[in-house]
Amino acid sequence: GGKKPDGARGLRFTPVAPNTADKVTVPDGYTQNIVVRWGDPILRGAPEFNANKQTAKAQAGQFGYNNDFLSLLPLKSEHGKQLLVANHEYTDEILMFKDYDSAKPTREQVEIAWAAHGLSVVVVDEEPRSGKLTIVPRHELNRRITVTTEFRLTGPAAGSDLLRTSADGTGKKVYGTLNNCAGGTTPWGTILSGEENFNQYFANGSSATDKRYGIGTAATERKWEQFDKRFDLKQEPNEAHRFGWVVELDPYDPDFTPRKRTALGRFKHEAAQPRLTTDGRAVVYMGDDEKFDYFYKFVSSKAMKKGNSRAAHDHNLTLLDEGTLYVAKLTGDSPVEDIDGSGKLPKDGEFDGSGVWIPLATGDVSHVPGMTAEEVYVFTRLAGDKVGATKMDRPEDVEPSPRTGRVYVALTNNSDRGAAGKAPADEANPRKANKHGQILELAENWDDPAGDGFAWRLFLVAGDPKDPATYFAGFPKDKVSQISCPDNVAFDDHGNLWISTDGAQLGSHDGLFGVATQGERRGELKQFLTVPNGAETCGPIIQDRRVLVAVQHPGEIDGATVDNPLSAWPDGRGKMVRPAVVAVWRKDGGDIGV
Ligand code: FEO
Ligand code: CA
Ligand code: CA
Ligand code: CA
Numbered sequence: 281g282g283k284k285p286d287g288a289r290g291l292r293f294t295p296v297a298p299n300t301a302d303k304v305t306v307p308d309g310y311t312q313n314i315v316v317r318w319g320d321p322i323l324r325g326a327p328e329f330n331a332n333k334q335t336a337k338a339q340a341g342q343f344g345y346n347n348d349f350l351s352l353l354p355l356k357s358e359h360g361k362q363l364l365v366a367n368h369e370y371t372d373e374i375l376m377f378k379d380y381d382s383a384k385p386t387r388e389q390v391e392i393a394w395a396a397h398g399l400s401v402v403v404v405d406e407e408p409r410s411g412k413l414t415i416v417p418r419h420e421l422n423r424r425i426t427v428t429t430e431f432r433l434t435g436p437a438a439g440s441d442l443l444r445t446s447a448d449g450t451g452k453k454v455y456g457t458l459n460n461c462a463g464g465t466t467p468w469g470t471i472l473s474g475e476e477n478f479n480q481y482f483a484n485g486s487s488a489t490d491k492r493y494g495i496g497t498a499a500t501e502r503k504w505e506q507f508d509k510r511f512d513l514k515q516e517p518n519e520a521h522r523f524g525w526v527v528e529l530d531p532y533d534p535d536f537t538p539r540k541r542t543a544l545g546r547f548k549h550e551a552a553q554p555r556l557t558t559d560g561r562a563v564v565y566m567g568d569d570e571k572f573d574y575f576y577k578f579v580s581s582k583a584m585k586k587g588n589s590r591a592a593h594d595h596n597l598t599l600l601d602e603g604t605l606y607v608a609k610l611t612g613d614s615p616v617e618d619i620d621g622s623g624k625l626p627k628d629g630e631f632d633g634s635g636v637w638i639p640l641a642t643g644d645v646s647h648v649p650g651m652t653a654e655e656v657y658v659f660t661r662l663a664g665d666k667v668g669a670t671k672m673d674r675p676e677d678v679e680p681s682p683r684t685g686r687v688y689v690a691l692t693n694n695s696d697r698g699a700a701g702k703a704p705a706d707e708a709n710p711r712k713a714n715k716h717g718q719i720l721e722l723a724e725n726w727d728d729p730a731g732d733g734f735a736w737r738l739f740l741v742a743g744d745p746k747d748p749a750t751y752f753a754g755f756p757k758d759k760v761s762q763i764s765c766p767d768n769v770a771f772d773d774h775g776n777l778w779i780s781t782d783g784a785q786l787g788s789h790d791g792l793f794g795v796a797t798q799g800e801r802r803g804e805l806k807q808f809l810t811v812p813n814g815a816e817t818c819g820p821i822i823q824d825r826r827v828l829v830a831v832q833h834p835g836e837i838d839g840a841t842v843d844n845p846l847s848a849w850p851d852g853r854g855k856m857v858r859p860a861v862v863a864v865w866r867k868d869g870g871d872i873g874v
Contacts, residue, residue, distance in 0.1 A: 287806060288796035290774030290822075290873040295761050295806040298788030302847050304831065305810045306864050314850050315364070315404060315413045315828070317860035318345045322402045324418045331842075331856040332378065336391035340424055344368030345376065345396040346859050347830035349463035349551075349768070350819030351471045352404075353531060355421075360406045363421060364413075365471045365531050366819070366830065366861060367460035371396050373502070375835055375857055378842040382501065390507045394427035398457055399473060401425075401531045411826030411865020411872075423534050427456035430537055433522065435601040436643050437542035437657035445516050454522045454540060462550040462677040462768055464564070468584055468596035470530050474549030475540075476569060478523035484514040489659050493547075494570070495520055521658050526551045526566070528600060541600040544578045545640070545660035552678035555685075555729055560584045562599045563729040565687055567675030571694045572703055574664040575608040575675045577637060579730045605656070606637035607669040610736055612707025621698050621705035621712035623741060623749025631707050631751070632737035635722070638667045639732075673697060673709045673717060677768040681797060683775035685729070687722040688739065688797075690766040692782065708736065715785045716743035716750075716764040719777075721797075739777075739797070740805065742766055744786055752795075753803025761807040762786050763793055772822035772872070778808075780817035780829065790817045792829055794873065809864060812849035813837060819861075824871045827864040834859060 285294045285307075293307040306312055316322070319329030319342045326341025349367040371393040373380045380389065403419040406412070416422075431454045433443060443451035461476035477494075479485075483505040485495030490513065499505065505512035510519040525540035526549050547568035554564045560583030566576045580603040585592035612619065612633040614626035625631070639647045640663045641656040648656050648663045656663045673694035680687045691709065696702045698712030705712050708720060721739040725731045742764055743750040745757035752760045767782035777797050781790045791810040796802050808827065811817050814837040819830035835847035835857035847857050866872065 287873065288774070288776060288799065288801040288804060290772050290776045291794045291796060291804070291806050292873050293806065293808065296791065296808060296810055298762055298786065298807070299810055300789055300813070301810065302813045302849055304812065304862050307808060309867055310864055311867050312862050312864045313412050315861040315863050316343050316402060316415045317850060317858040318343055318396070319858060320415065322400060322415060322417055322422045323424060334377070334392055336388060336395050339392045339395035340426060343400050343402065344398055344424065345371045346832050347861055348461050348818040348832055349473060350821055350828055350830050350861065351463065351465045352821050352823065352828065353465065353469065355403065358403075360408070361416065362404050362406065363531055364402050364404045364861070365529070366400045367463055367473050368397050368399060369459055369461050369476070369832065372833060372836055374841055375845070376842070385503055387507055390502070390504055393502065394456070395424070397427050398425040398429065399460060399529065409869040411863050413826070413828070413863045421532065421534055423531070425457060425529070425538060427458065429456060431455070431457065431527070432537050432539050433542060434539045435542035435657070436641070437654045440654040440658065442518060442521050442654060442658045445510065445518050445522070447510065457527050457538070458523050460527065461569070462552070464551050464553040466554050466562070467556055468593070468599070469532065470528050470597070472551040472554065472564070473527040473529065474551035474566070475524050475527065476548045476550065478520065478548070481511055481523070482520045483512050485520070486513065487517070489662065490520065492659070492661050493520070493524065521546070524549065526564070526600070528597070530597070542657045543601055543603055543605065545576060545605050545656075546658050547573065547660050550676050550678070553680060555680045556584060557728065557730045561730060564600070565678040565680065565689070567678055567689065568661065569674050569676050569692070571674055571696050572671035573661065573675065574669040575672055575689060576660075577606050577608070579603050579606070602643060604642040605640045605660070607640055607664045607667060608635055609638055609668060610635040610670040610708045614707055619705055619707050619710055621710070623711040625751065626707070630737055631710050631741070632735070633707055635734045635736055637732045637734070638669065640664070640667065670706070670708065671703045673714050676766070679769040679771055679777070680729070681771055681775060681777070684798065685724070685727050686797070687724070688769050688777055689720040689722065690769050690779065691718050691720060692765050692767055693717040693785070708738070710738070710741070711749060717766050718742060719766055719779070740766070740795070740803070752805055755801070755803030760803070760805040761793060763805060765790070767816065768818055768820055770820045770822055773824065778820050778822050780820050782816035789813070790815060792817050792820055792827070813847035814840070815847070815849070822872060825865055825869070827872055828861060829864070830859070830861050832859055
């Protein structure tokens with residue numbers, strides 16, 4: 281063995297160099313396995329994946345497409361096993377079906393796509409003394425949630441006229457979930473999943489609110505509206521109102537009807553890791569991933585009940601139905617003329633300032649003039665517009681540090697920042713035509729997550745460290761990895777922040793990075809892995825012995841098709857490209873980065 285790599289505890293590995301290899305590249309001394317791929321059978325009766333003989337029925341029992349958020353939950357009753365939950369954000373038909381004709385998809389192809397969306401719940405088995413994970417097919421807890429699974433709308437907007445359709449006069453029952461991107465794991469043992477770019481599934485939008493949510497006025501690319509009229513807003517104008525929510529799922533109960541929590545508002549959700557106030561109330565931070573959109577939080581009115589009793593469980597499943605929804609307004613502390621859009625640090629040496637949480641609605645009470653509470657929940661973006669919330673550079677995933685309580689917000693990028701007719705650079709979003717993104721660190725006043733004010737500063741301003749318009753919390757920039765387009769964030773048990781990227785703009789593939797947030801190594805960013813051609817890195821989970829990532833949309837490159845794949849991952853040449861979950865661990869069985 282050579283010299284032990286240097287670094288903060290948990291980050292003692294030799295950084296992976298930026299590269300364009302068509303594989304998952306991990307540090308020296310680490311190894312990996314594919315845990316589960318698109319199409320792997322997980323439910324009883326599901327067949328093995330057959331690229332040339334796909335059916336909707338088979339897909340409904342197989343792992344879905346484009347895994348994004350991941351959660352691993354304990355399975356105390358079964359030694360060495362854990363419960364894996366994965367989001368399946370969207371489908372990429374051109375890479376799924378040979379001879380796919382986007383002008384004329386078949387019903388079978390469309391129904392396969394419906395079954396490939398949603399979530400998977402699958403039990404995984406740990407190999408002793410390693411980080412390797414394998415799935416346990418046909419386990420009774422395994423489950424698929426798809427575009428046709430029944431959901432219940434709950435909370436203050438449930439039953440609203442805005443949520444009723446010809447198929448559902450109650451406004452409380454929806455089929456399916458769409459575009460599930462980031463998520464979170466609650467302290468009460470459920471998972472949250474954010475419905476993000478739901479707009480793309482709906483045809484013939486016509487209202488001003490449809491427009492504000494990016495719903496087009498013509499046919500969709502996927503043409504689902506030809507196979508189910510609810511995707512045609514001319515026929516079902518309210519159906520799109522029933523998507524764009526945070527979903528809550530109890531993964532331990534395979535019969536649980538998943539909920540859509542209207543109290544958390546409707547936008548392009550990147551759900552977050554919830555935390556608790558000292559008196560046990562739940563706080564959920566949430567990004568709306570759109571250029572110039574907003575950052576939100578929800579504070580529940582009731583406190584979580586501890587313990588495993590049925591009563592506690594039932595109570596906790598109502599926590600996200602009652603509370604107050606807030607949106608963030610940030611103010612910089614440097615003079616406006618100090619922020620010139622170049623990314624140059626202001627004279628006080630930091631992009632920083634203070635902020636307020638503006639309440640939008642509490643239960644049935646609206647705090648927004650001219651909007652009812654139901655309108656605030658269903659058209660939350662318009663509420664943010666009215667109260668003058670701060671327009672951010674694509675707020676993605678959010679994670680509070682379990683150690684310090686500080687909250688980290690990934691702001692992916694914003695090519696339109698400072699463009700004609702668009703919001704100019706400000707201290708929290710300090711670069712014009714922002715290609716590489718930044719990470720904001722937020723500290724609630726008095727450390728109270730339920731409070732109405734906070735301090736903030738930029739922790740990282742991403743890019744090539746040689747670029748003067750980058751910042752790594754003040755750490756020497758000749759000692760850090762380059763990073764672009766931060767997307768998902770997670771913490772390890774040492775208090776290090778892990779960041780996965782989507783759309784890296786520095787000529788190398790996307791990847792996963794770890795960075796210390798405290799101590800003298802604060803800001804020392806190190807790359808842990810890179811992903812194959814065309815892929816983004818998602819869903820990182822950092823456990824003592826393993827790192828888990830979702831490799832999303834491998835091979836998604838202009839011009840790629842099934843017959844002309846531009847990636848051979850994960851199964852080699854001649855095989856179909858398949859999104860998959862990868863586990864990485866130390867060959868000697870030791871803890872990650874120690
Ligand atoms: Fe699906 Fe905002 O990433
Ligand atoms: Ca400042
Ligand atoms: Ca994302
Ligand atoms: Ca996260």
